[in-house]
Amino acid sequence: MTGYIFSLDGTALLRACPGGVAQGLIWGIMALGVFMTFRMLNFADLTVDGSFATGGAVCIMLIMKGCNPEVALIVSFAAGLSAGLATGLLHTLFGIPDILAGILTQLGLWSVNLKLLGGKSNQAINVNLVTLHITSNARYLSRTIIIMVVFCAILISILYWYLGTEQGSAIRATGINPKMSRAQGINTDGMKVLALALSNGMVALAGGILAQFQGFADANMGRGAIVIGLAAVIIGEVIGESIFKKGMSFILRLGFVVVGGVIYYLVYVLVLWLKFPANDMKLLTAIVVAAFLAVPYLKEKKKNSFHKVARENKKSGIISGKGEE
Amino acid sequence: MLEVIDIHKTFNPGTINEKVALNGVSFTLNDGDFCTVIGGNGAGKSTIMNAICGVWPVDSGAIVIDGNDVSGLSEHERAPFLGRVFQDPMIGTAADMQIDENMALAARRGEQRTLRWGVTAAEREQYKEILKTLDLGLEERLTAKVGLLSGGQRQALTLLMATMKRPKLLLLDEHTAALDPKTAAKVLETTDKIVKQHNLTTMMVTHNMRDAIAHGNRLIMMNEGRIVIDVKGEEKAKLTVEDLLHKFEEVAGRDSVSDRMVLS
Numbered sequence: 001m002t003g004y005i006f007s008l009d010g011t012a013l014l015r016a017c018p019g020g021v022a023q024g025l026i027w028g029i030m031a032l033g034v035f036m037t038f039r040m041l042n043f044a045d046l047t048v049d050g051s052f053a054t055g056g057a058v059c060i061m062l063i064m065k066g067c068n069p070e071v072a073l074i075v076s077f078a079a080g081l082s083a084g085l086a087t088g089l090l091h092t093l094f095g096i097p098d099i100l101a102g103i104l105t106q107l108g109l110w111s112v113n114l115k116l117l118g119g120k121s122n123q124a125i126n127v128n129l130v131t132l133h134i135t136s137n138a139r140y141l142s143r144t145i146i147i148m149v150v151f152c153a154i155l156i157s158i159l160y161w162y163l164g165t166e167q168g169s170a171i172r173a174t175g176i177n178p179k180m181s182r183a184q185g186i187n188t189d190g191m192k193v194l195a196l197a198l199s200n201g202m203v204a205l206a207g208g209i210l211a212q213f214q215g216f217a218d219a220n221m222g223r224g225a226i227v228i229g230l231a232a233v234i235i236g237e238v239i240g241e242s243i244f245k246k247g248m249s250f251i252l253r254l255g256f257v258v259v260g261g262v263i264y265y266l267v268y269v270l271v272l273w274l275k276f277p278a279n280d281m282k283l284l285t286a287i288v289v290a291a292f293l294a295v296p297y298l299k300e301k302k303k304n305s306f307h308k309v310a311r312e313n314k315k316s317g318i319i320s321g322k323g324e325e
Numbered sequence: 326m327l328e329v330i331d332i333h334k335t336f337n338p339g340t341i342n343e344k345v346a347l348n349g350v351s352f353t354l355n356d357g358d359f360c361t362v363i364g365g366n367g368a369g370k371s372t373i374m375n376a377i378c379g380v381w382p383v384d385s386g387a388i389v390i391d392g393n394d395v396s397g398l399s400e401h402e403r404a405p406f407l408g409r410v411f412q413d414p415m416i417g418t419a420a421d422m423q424i425d426e427n428m429a430l431a432a433r434r435g436e437q438r439t440l441r442w443g444v445t446a447a448e449r450e451q452y453k454e455i456l457k458t459l460d461l462g463l464e465e466r467l468t469a470k471v472g473l474l475s476g477g478q479r480q481a482l483t484l485l486m487a488t489m490k491r492p493k494l495l496l497l498d499e500h501t502a503a504l505d506p507k508t509a510a511k512v513l514e515t516t517d518k519i520v521k522q523h524n525l526t527t528m529m530v531t532h533n534m535r536d537a538i539a540h541g542n543r544l545i546m547m548n549e550g551r552i553v554i555d556v557k558g559e560e561k562a563k564l565t566v567e568d569l570l571h572k573f574e575e576v577a578g579r580d581s582v583s584d585r586m587v588l589s
């Protein structure tokens with residue numbers, strides 16, 4: 001035990017933090033995409049596991065072909081749009097349930113992504129040959145973080161604006177009350193497709209940024225992305241609400257999605273630093289997300305349960321003669 | 326204004342749950358008609374409303390609103406013609422959105438949802454004025470989430486939303502049935518006021534015979550997916566609850582009256 005404690009190197013933790021922040025910001029963008037479907041549409045979209053890797057693959061392959069990295073990101077975004085479009089059409093046009101529609105697209109994307117990567121499971125760029133603004137190179141890490149913070153702020157502002165427009169309001173209404181939305185002339189199927197496309201666009205954009213950051217794309221890079229995205233959304237909400245209570249405005253909600261991503265990655269760094277095996281991280285994430293999703297449900301249940309009624313009836317003796325002595 | 330021509334609708338055809346819900350329904354409403362609709366549970370009142378709204382396609386028949394054949398249009402495509410208030414106060418509004426946002430959604434019924442602001446400051450002022458007419462103090466709570474309102478308040482708001490953008494046809498499906506008597510009376514009074522003010526062509530389903538008689542210039546009674554009574558004008562004005570019960574007995578048989586008509 002003492003051996004283990006002494007083997008931990010405090011400065012190593014400090015050195016790992018900036019990288020964690022940068023990755024957290026990147027995953028925060030991905031989580032904004034998840035927020036759009038999961039919170040606005042009430043749609044748990046599993047497409048993202050595929051579209052995240054698609055974004056990475058598109059970006060890396062284009063850069064390898066000599067494309068400007070920023071332009072490559074735009075193409076990643078577009079690729080994500082079409083992935084979301086596929087899921088949206090499967091769901092609205094063919095009536096396939098939401099989770100299943102996402103899984104089908106995700107599965108299909110696996111093959112697409114391998115094809116994009118030229119049949120290999122990963123492809124790396126030679127980081128010495130291209131100038132990347134976003135890179136895990138320790139020398140430029142602080143610049144990368146600044147760029148990412150600014151980029152996240154811009155994206156949050158755009159999202160805030162968009163969800164406040166007529167179209168964004170229609171998307172929100174569709175998620176909250178589809179029947180009412182149709183009665184008000186909103187094309188609910190169209191809004192779902194639109195939101196799914198935009199969401200996956202953001203996810204693929206994040207995938208492209210991560211690929212630039214690490215200098216490679218991997219067919220597996222999106223595995224479990226939905227859960228990480230949900231973790232960021234939920235962690236952000238819990239923290240935001242505990243700080244701002246009822247005063248949590250919409251723009252803060254969006255901001256805290258990214259904060260959630262950063263905190264998730266800082267915890268990730270910490271857990272790795274504690275020599276937790278990296279492969280167990282997904283299990284840990286799954287447990288944390290399950291716990292956070294379960295808490296509101298269990299809280300409600302505790303307030304409102306058969307057990308509670310039985311217990312209280314017993315205590316109060318409302319049924320004559322059967323009360324506690 | 327509204328022409329309903331020989332509508333048929335069977336749910337779950339070919340299964341043991343097969344249900345002929347509409348069995349040849351035809352009627353015409355003139356401009357400015359206020360038609361009340363009564364009938365026992367399961368008579369098809371909500372179903373004819375849903376058919377007009379295009380919740381699903383009918384099996385056969387046509388629906389013409391203001392000269393437009395809408396039979397082939399989907400629900401959101403017909404929405405520009407229609408204002409609707411549902412029985413369940415939860416259905417007519419988006420709980421997680423603010424009062425002004427809900428009203429703004431309704432104000433854009435039938436329009437493209439563009440990238441302009443969802444609610445403008447000018448609109449907010451306008452909404453305040455409209456809300457004042459309800460006399461519920463909602464004009465002070467413009468940015469409150471609708472989920473915080475009571476059932477009666479939500480229903481009144483839904484009514485405003487249904488009529489802000491003048492519909493060709495206002496459809497009210499037992500919109501006061503879920504409210505306590507006092508609130509129900511108030512919402513009904515507001516309904517009358519709004520309908521009169523804008524001279525709206527209206528269909529109102531109610532299970533209260535007295536309300537059905539007291540309101541409107543036309544009364545339709547449904548039974549087993551058909552219209553069995555259709556009175557208007559003078560005849561409607563002179564109608565009593567007794568008359569209605571007699572008429573219903575004639576068409577539906579003596580026993581059905583006590584069982585299925587809900588009187589209050």
Ligand SMILES: Nc1ncnc2c1ncn2[C@@H]1O[C@H](COP(=O)(O)OP(=O)(O)O)[C@@H](O)[C@H]1O
Binds near residue numbers: 366368369371
């Ligand atoms: N979507 C549906 N699917 C199956 N059956 C339905 C559906 N809507 C209505 N029905 C059936 O059609 C009949 C008429 O229902 P409805 O129009 O709701 O009656 P009411 O006159 O009480 O409003 C009922 O037997 C009802 O169960």
Ligand SMILES: [Mg+2]
Binds near residue numbers: 370371372499
């Ligand atoms: Mg009904």
